[in-house]
Amino acid sequence: MKVYHGSTLVVQYPLAGVGRDNLDFGKGFYVTDIYNQAKRWASVMMLRRPDSSAMVNVYELDVARLSSANYKLLRFEGYNSEWLDFIVSSRQGKKPWIGYDLVEGGVANDRVFDTIENYIEGQISKDIALGRLRYEKPNNQLCILNQQLIDECLSFEECIIIK
Template identity: 75%
Template sequence: MKVFHGSTAEIQYPLANIGRENLDFGKGFYVTDIYNQAERWASVMMLRRPGTIATINIYELNIEKISSANYRSLHFDGYGNDWLDFIVDSRRGKKPWLGYDLIEGGVANDRIFDTIENYIEGQITKEVALGRLQYEQPNNQICLLNQQLIDECLSFEQSITLK
């Protein structure tokens, strides 16, 4: 499976334990199978870090090897109840991602951020939040949480500098 990582640098050797812990799926290396999503993220990162260049890193993720090696993975289909509970727990610092090697599912991006925050703050019920989320088409993210999985199953192909 071809996957992409939007950044401000070429990353030939990704690391699993870099970044913030309270992200959607924890402290890992995030990729997506949606090129445009990586492109948007690279542009956002470039704006946050003046003087840098938006870069798309392209990798091959060996899904068959991940399955046959019995890595522990979790997959969320859409913005459902389990996904919402997981995201909220992550944001509250509960680390629900511990024990997983790979987690795949929708991105808690700007389109749905307010719904999640309103739910966390108790301004809306879970049912209202899920009702709003059902109309959103999730982007896809894959969080690689295990360095051995990255080393064995993720192969750098190239990077593209955006103009």
Template identity: 50%
Template sequence: MLTVYHGATEEICSPICAFGRPRLDFGKGFYVTDLKEQAVRWAQTLADKRGSQPFLNIYHLNREAFLAECRYKIFTSYDAEWLEFIVANRQGKNLAAAYDYIEGGIANDRVIDTINLYIQGLIDSQTALQQLAFYKPNNQICLLNQELTDKYLCFYESERI
């Protein structure tokens, strides 16, 4: 079992994949991470924007069983394939719809400027990848299949931050 976290402004005992926003890095799904600090930062950012209390939702994910039953994509670095996938999803092309589980780096504040320059055509993919090479990818997991999420993601507890 892998312990994963979801930063939010409420306790989420029963995640719903369809509530995700479109045009995110890995499409519309329920996002978790195995990096606690990353989820805490996100919860605090959301709470500040909404004027509410941050929550850290903690789950146990049977990753191996999930992957054994699903269509998945795992990105291990900020590479050309990751860049094109992120850009396509952010532009509404929804490449993520072909998968039940996607894992890889986040296009967050550390790297978004590079991605935006690439989207705007101000730099080419080679230059973008050279700039991204300076950053160690963090990690996000997007669960897109509700049936498999219900089966393999178990709520453990929620903490007020």
């Protein structure tokens, strides 16, 4: 499966466990199978670093090898109750991803961020939050939390410079 990582850097040798704490699916290496999503993220990152270029790193994820190994995978099918609980727990620093090698599911991006924040702050109920999220079409992200999985299953192919 082709996956993409939007950045301002060429990331030929990705590392798990590098990055910010309390992200959606943990402190890991994030990729997506949606090229335009990675391209948008690279553009956002470039705005934060005006002297840089937006780049999309392209990888091949060996799904057959990933499935045949003893990796612990968690996949969310949409913006559902389990996904919301996981995201909230992550943002509160509870690290629900501990024990997983890869977590996949929808992105808590700008379109859904306000709903999640309103829910966390107690301004809306879980049912209302899920009702709002029902109308959003999830993008997709994969967070690779295990360096061995990266080394065995993810192969760098190229880096495409956007700007």
